[in-house]
Amino acid sequence: MRKLLSILASILLMLALPIGAHQLGGKLKIGGKVSVATASGILPISVTGKNCVGNANFSNPTCTWSADPAIGETIHCAVMNAGTGASAGTPYSVTDNASTPNVYTANGSAFAGTSTGATMQLFDSFSITHSPHTSTFTQTGSVQNFPVFICFSTTGGVGAADGAVGTYDSNISGTTLTTTVNPTGTADIAYGWVVVSGSPAFTAGTGFTLVGSNSSRASEQKILSSSGSQTCTMTYTPASVGNDMICGTYK
Numbered sequence: 596m597r598k599l600l601s602i603l604a605s606i607l608l609m610l611a612l613p614i615g616a617h618q619l620g621g622k623l624k625i626g627g628k629v630s631v632a633t634a635s636g637i638l639p640i641s642v643t644g645k646n647c648v649g650n651a652n653f654s655n656p657t658c659t660w661s662a663d664p665a666i667g668e669t670i671h672c673a674v675m676n677a678g679t680g681a682s683a684g685t686p687y688s689v690t691d692n693a694s695t696p697n698v699y700t701a702n703g704s705a706f707a708g709t710s711t712g713a714t715m716q717l718f719d720s721f722s723i724t725h726s727p728h729t730s731t732f733t734q735t736g737s738v739q740n741f742p743v744f745i746c747f748s749t750t751g752g753v754g755a756a757d758g759a760v761g762t763y764d765s766n767i768s769g770t771t772l773t774t775t776v777n778p779t780g781t782a783d784i785a786y787g788w789v790v791v792s793g794s795p796a797f798t799a800g801t802g803f804t805l806v807g808s809n810s811s812r813a814s815e816q817k818i819l820s821s822s823g824s825q826t827c828t829m830t831y832t833p834a835s836v837g838n839d840m841i842c843g844t845y846k
Contacts, residue, residue, distance in 0.1 A: 673788035691727035708839030721754035780846035792837035800828030
């Protein structure tokens with residue numbers, strides 16, 4: 596009887612798997628690729644390599660994706676507006692051209708850096724339901740002074756912000772920006788966004804990878820391996836006076 600029940604259980608399991616999938620030890624093989632499932636059923640965060648960079652002069656910029664994000668991926672965007680009219684109270688938003696536009700949510704309030712005059716903010720669309728080809732950064736009720744934004748996509752994770760956004764603002768000449776984040780998750784992704792004076796060469800911090808850059812702005816990401824207090828860092832040359840940074844973490 597036990598053997599019969601075991602056979603029936605195996606049959607039911609096979610019926611529940613997607614077409615073309617089969618179990619391989621503790622893993623699931625689908626279409627020739629092996630996916631490792633966690634105990635919670637949540638796959639670890641992975642960066643897809645897809646990104647887009649948009650900038651404009653006194654208008655709302657649109658960026659075209661290097662490859663269209665697929666349904667189920669998460670999109671992270673960092674935005675900024677510079678000069679007169681940029682303030683922490685300025686309403687920013689991100690949209691896209693998907694058949695049904697995905698919803699982008701701000702991670703914390705806009706941060707107004709006093710050293711560069713730039714206002715920066717992070718936006719995310721978790722587990723998108725439709726695939727976009729372009730995304731657009733919109734500023735409502737403000738002077739649109741050289742707005743720039745950079746986006747990239749990931750797979751896996753819970754799909755939520757994890758902890759407060761870290762910020763850095765300095766009027767002292769230097770080549771390093773750093774801020775502290777304090778995620779609760781042990782396998783989060785950190786996303787940093789910097790604005791400096793001039794047009795320097797950027798280098799991602801230890802363990803970070805540059806997502807993209809545009810003149811005096813750059814973004815970076817890093818898959819974390821522990822929870823608790825840690826830093827987001829980026830360096831650049833030559834040195835300049837005016838350095839702002841924000842960094843968010845996601846699980």
